[in-house]
Amino acid sequence: MVNKVEVAWTLATVVLIAGVGVYSTVLLYHLDALPANPTEYVDVIGHQWYWEFCYPVNNTCFNSSYDAATNSVSGGALWAPPGAVVQINVTAADVIHSFNIPQLGVRIDAIPGRTNHFAFGVPNTSPGTEYLIQCTEFCGTFHGTMRSFLVVT
Ligand SMILES: [Cu+2]
The missing domain is CATH 1.20.5 (Single alpha-helices involved in coiled-coils or other helix-helix interfaces)
Structure with missing residues (x-):
């Protein structure tokens, strides 16, 4: 029953x-x-052990070198204005990396031979504000210092 x-x-x-x-x-x-009309597109390329940022709008690329002693970068960064909607096209040149901005909840794999797309909003904060970018896929000896910054312009 x-x-x-x-x-x-x-x-x-x-x-x-x-x-x-x-x-x-x-x-x-x-x-x-993905948003129909993002404020800007940035191509992000993971390398052992730095991030390269390319801005298709003016056809320029920057290699971002991180200095752990001063917690700063030289050569370039991910620049975006406050309130912008940024679409990143993420790939890697050598091994698998992972592009992560912890404070903004951004995390997407960077895989050789494949481009992953992701869009996120930049907070409406004052220019000069920096958000840490960290590789979150173990990618070799200097994985731990594969960092950069999203810099609000
Ligand atoms: Cu990496």
């Missing part, structure tokens, strides 16, 4: 899990969506 309570809690569980599944699928789809 079928217990009505068992049927009820089984159906309730199925409905709950299906609801969470549909909601998550829609949310994931929207998280992956």
Whole structure:
């Protein structure tokens, strides 16, 4: 004999899990969506052990070298104005890296031979504000210092 309570809690569980599944699928789809008109595009290339930032709008690239002693970068950075919507096109030149801006929840793999796209909003903060960029995929000896900054311009 079928217990009505068992049927009820089984159906309730199925409905709950299906609801969470549909909601998550829609949310994931929207998280992956790219903006139609980002403020700027930046090509990000991971190298052992530095980040290269290319700005297609004026066809220039910068190698960003991190100095652990002073916690600063030279040669270039990821520059963006406050409030900008930045689309990054991320790849790697040698091994797999991962592009991460912890404070902004940005994290995307940099894979040789493949370009991953991601868009994020730059906070409306004062020019000069810096957000740490860190490689989050172990990529060799100097992985730990494969850093740079998002600099609000
Ligand atoms: Cu790396």
